Amino acid sequence: MENLADKKKAILESTLDLIKENGFHGTPMSMVAKHANVAAGTIYHYFDSKETLICQLFSYVKGRIMDALFEQDDESLDFRVRFFRVWRGLYEFYINNLNSLVFFEQFVNSPYNKKLPKPEHDTFKPLHDFFTLGIEQEYLRPVNPKILTVLAHGSILTAAKVRMAGKIELQEPELEQIIEILWDGMALKKK
Amino acid sequence: MENLADKKKAILESTLDLIKENGFHGTPMSMVAKHANVAAGTIYHYFDSKETLICQLFSYVKGRIMDALFEQDDESLDFRVRFFRVWRGLYEFYINNLNSLVFFEQFVNSPYNKKLPKPEHDTFKPLHDFFTLGIEQEYLRPVNPKILTVLAHGSILTAAKVRMAGKIELQEPELEQIIEILWDGMALKKK
Amino acid sequence: MENLADKKKAILESTLDLIKENGFHGTPMSMVAKHANVAAGTIYHYFDSKETLICQLFSYVKGRIMDALFEQDDESLDFRVRFFRVWRGLYEFYINNLNSLVFFEQFVNSPYNKKLPKPEHDTFKPLHDFFTLGIEQEYLRPVNPKILTVLAHGSILTAAKVRMAGKIELQEPELEQIIEILWDGMALKKK
Amino acid sequence: MENLADKKKAILESTLDLIKENGFHGTPMSMVAKHANVAAGTIYHYFDSKETLICQLFSYVKGRIMDALFEQDDESLDFRVRFFRVWRGLYEFYINNLNSLVFFEQFVNSPYNKKLPKPEHDTFKPLHDFFTLGIEQEYLRPVNPKILTVLAHGSILTAAKVRMAGKIELQEPELEQIIEILWDGMALKKK
DNA sequence: AATGAATGAGACTTCATTCAT
């Protein structure tokens, strides 16, 4: 027998899968219900509306991204090594969770995103903090950490999407080179 | 009085505007019709279906992006200067054409994109060619040009989206710094 | 309160009535819904599309015609008497169920009929069997039973349609004469 | 260059062909226009509306049926031979003009037919007259000629439709038998 | 006479949501 949490999770995961394949408007509630093995009405015990479901799914996905961001991190390592691991950690999360990547991108570019109250600090705050630390410790150039976040996340996202598009030209050595180039540009050139 | 091209263009532009505000499924054909000042049925003279309209709009937007990419370019300039100008050219196009940016991002992450036959070479082929040239002329590191495209386009897109999100922290000096960091990482360190 | 079968039947019966009056294209689904006292969407729980509804209605009507064919029959009677009763049985069914007659005729002459897989044996198989028996028992001429089916059904259908057209000239004695003429032509002239 | 009559005829013939294939509601005016090689608007020079077109087409088809009815007739022949020729004449017209047969049947069972003022005497008046003559000349039983019309036309129509349905079991000898049976039933048994 | 782009009412159908069980 299942408990509530199981069903709620099944609904969220089903929605995530289906939206990747069919988009928002190609994913009716009836389809979510069938995929999650619940009745259509059941979804409304857990979520007020389709919009609520999608917005809660966004929080759910954000949480998983945040978890992934520093899962591989180890503060005892050299900062450069940490940067390489963080970059790859998020990249691999996206590759292994394409439905999250696709959903996240669809969501942030959709009108749903407008309706959401801006969060105190966003999903990538930990990344921002990480770069702030790197600057303080004089590993990185003394610039607005936002800049480094943009560069890092932009490259991860784009690399993952290029890979997802079936262009498998981005292999191991290429990934390493991307990170190296980024690091070279971002790192503080000490005397 | 209008001619055919006018109506078709009005429909495309209206769709672009409305999808930015309301997304695909928040933009019924009736709304497009009203916004474009045509009858609902008229849209179907120019486009077989809503899907066709959206896919043709994608081609239309791709064309504009490609035009924007090298509008500011000047082959007689130094390669580093050209890189700065190309980066800013696309960035500014996105900022000044937020509807194109939002639509493009929504489209590529949507199921519509799956149905489209993969183009021979994509929108960013000119960027790829630009980097290939830079490598040949020994301005840039001898890596797969794809890598540089990922880095450049990822940073432009992300910067534009951060700016669009209302986080106006990215001002002139920050933009300059982003490009500088990228350039430093990508450039060939000559002896 | 109604059960499922009730609603499905109400939809079928409403469609039958309305198509008699208005034809296929004069009977929108909204009209069926109103006449059957259900919401428009409800029809789509029971039938995939208007086409499906009409094709299922055809099966439904065929069933009723087959039921009517031998309702009046009594195998213990003389074959000639049975023939007269069968002829009148179907004739009266048509007269009392004009909507079925009209629908049936509209359907078989329509493109819907083309799409249907040909049935193993058709609605009038029982009539064919009846004539086969009559031939075996030497009441009827030894011809292809198909011929007799054509003659019998053709005359019933045409008589019913003449009557329906408001030409009330076909009264009891005339009907009797039609059957007699047919019988005389079909019967085996015994020595 | 074409004249008016040519275009009007092309429209009528196109409509006849298309309605056989697609039915009334599957045959938009635009399709008729394309098939007849005229502009949509041109149809409205010749016919007030789609309904008018279809009703005029009915008259057109009726005319052809009436022409066919006695094309093969020869008053100098024996009445029995004439009957056989008239039956086959109409049967063959239907077989060779399936679009007329299908259209006629669709029309008479459709609501269009209701709106038409009842004609003074209908399409099959010549058949009725033929049978009246046969009775007067004591070839046929002294019954209401209407009866004989029903039997004859019913059998012709049904035989043609059986043949059209692809059931090719009705061959030459069977046709001959059908007419013989009818004749035997209808003919006056002289002493 | 002929054209065919344009119109817009209305068709078919979908789907978020409700509610009696």
Place this chain on the structure above:
DNA sequence: GATGAATGAAGTCTCATTCAT
């Protein structure tokens, strides 16, 4: 809590008809 039949507003699209050329 769970169900899923029922709802009906709203969506996409069609097509008879018009009218400026």
